[in-house]
Amino acid sequence: FDGFIGVGGGSIMDTAKVANLCSTCPADFLTYVNAPIGKATLVPGPLKPLICIPTTAGTGSETTGVAIFDIVKMHAKTGIASRAIRPVEGIIDPENTRTLPPIIAACTGFDVLVHALESYTALPYNRRLAPENPRLRPTYQGSNPISDIWAVKAIEIVSSNIMRVIENPADDASRSQMIMAATFAGIGFGNAGVHLAHGMSYPVSGMVRGFKPAGYPLDYPIIPHGMAVILCAPSVFRFTAAANPARHLEAAQLMGIEIANSRIEDAGEILAGLLVSLMQKTGMPNGLEAVGYTASDVDKLVEGTLPQHRVNSLSPRLFTVDDLKKLFLNSLRYW
Ligand SMILES: [Fe+2]
Structure with a gap:
């Protein structure tokens, strides 16, 4: 991929952020996940461009360097926080x-x-x-x-x-x-x-x-x-x-x-x-x-x-x- 576009609510945009991270800087998934559930390792470099288009007026995920998700087998809700996963652009259309x-x-x-x-x-x-x-x-x-x-x-x-x-x-x-x-x-x-x-x-x-x-x-x-x-x-x-x-x-x-x-x-x-x-x-x-x-x-x-x-x-x-x-x-x- 040359870049990513996330269109949807918070879960969708956050999925696009993580897809960008995992495909650009591959590593075991827990590598980048917030401690203490994951290792919270720093993202090693810039990612591909990501554009986010929210379809709910809620999450604000198009502006943030945070992705939140469930790790189902651990029954844990956690996330990844890094400036590197922040979208390069958000398109806000009511x-x-x-x-x-x-x-x-x-x-x-x-x-x-x-x-x-x-x-x-x-x-x-x-x-x-x-x-x-x-x-x-x-x-x-x-x-x-x-x-x-x-x-x-x-x-x-x-x-x-x-x-x-x-x-x-x-x-x-x-x-x-x-x-x-x-x-x-x-x-x-x-x-x-x-x-x-x-x-x-x-x-x-x-x-x-x-x-x-x-x-x-x-x-x-x-x-x-x-x-x-x-x-x-x-x-x-x-x-x-x-x-x-x-x-x-x-x-x-x-x-x-x-x-x-x-x-x-x-x-x-x-x-x-x-x-x-x-x-x-x-x-x-x-x-x-x-x-x-x-x-x-x-x-x-x-x-x-x-x-x-x-x-x-x-x-x-x-x-x-x-x-x-x-x-x-x-x-x-x-x-
Ligand atoms: Fe929230």
């Missing part, structure tokens, strides 16, 4: 999202919102441990003044358009805004990173048993990525707000509420409350219980979250295994 079913518009829209909220609240870049060698700098660097600009804009755009695209897929202006927000958030989080809601979402999706979302055009069980992320997000922001309440309150303001009379110590609760109310309006399941999990699954879910170092290390608040357990328990039901 015509490609015209026929998205409302449930996919909702799930992917929540993915965008949480990308932006997490990159805005991630551990700041200057509080992350510097690597020994600049070449070992992670793809995800922590929140920083440049990623903040993209995240802020994406939070505002999604908050004012997500209901419109779900209720009326023919609303061209809103669909244009949403796919642009997906790209904005992608540039932000592709640089700053995401944190605990994404870390927790991977085992939530990976351990799915029988759940099939109503209206989802697949005939096998799935907890779509954006759904898994938003099911964890309210608990996560209630927890992380203590690390930087001002940022969490500001994020709530960006979602469209007046904060002049709000107390800073309520920041986490305010932000979580906005997300829960949006979940209700968009028909999301009421927590992890509604997608098939119970308290007896929490230990396994924690076990699946702990290896997600790439994102967990960007949590603005240090956490213990016990904290993670509480986060999952608090995510079982929201209303």
Whole structure:
């Protein structure tokens, strides 16, 4: 091949990234996969050109050097993160999202919102441990003044358009805004990173048993990525707000509420409350219980979250295994 073109949602674009990597720099598959599941070896050189054309307004994968996938035999969701796999070009055309079913518009829209909220609240870049060698700098660097600009804009755009695209897929202006927000958030989080809601979402999706979302055009069980992320997000922001309440309150303001009379110590609760109310309006399941999990699954879910170092290390608040357990328990039901 002279180059690659990925046309589709996040899984398709990520598959194109990995196909490019595996065919250009062949090696055992786990060579490049994130540690501790893989060896996280640096990609040795430039890859072939890759053009990505998203057909959902969600992942932002057309902008990032990250590919996420399941390793089925290990029951693990993990990924490859390297600047080398980032597409050379993304073609963003809202015509490609015209026929998205409302449930996919909702799930992917929540993915965008949480990308932006997490990159805005991630551990700041200057509080992350510097690597020994600049070449070992992670793809995800922590929140920083440049990623903040993209995240802020994406939070505002999604908050004012997500209901419109779900209720009326023919609303061209809103669909244009949403796919642009997906790209904005992608540039932000592709640089700053995401944190605990994404870390927790991977085992939530990976351990799915029988759940099939109503209206989802697949005939096998799935907890779509954006759904898994938003099911964890309210608990996560209630927890992380203590690390930087001002940022969490500001994020709530960006979602469209007046904060002049709000107390800073309520920041986490305010932000979580906005997300829960949006979940209700968009028909999301009421927590992890509604997608098939119970308290007896929490230990396994924690076990699946702990290896997600790439994102967990960007949590603005240090956490213990016990904290993670509480986060999952608090995510079982929201209303
Ligand atoms: Fe995501």
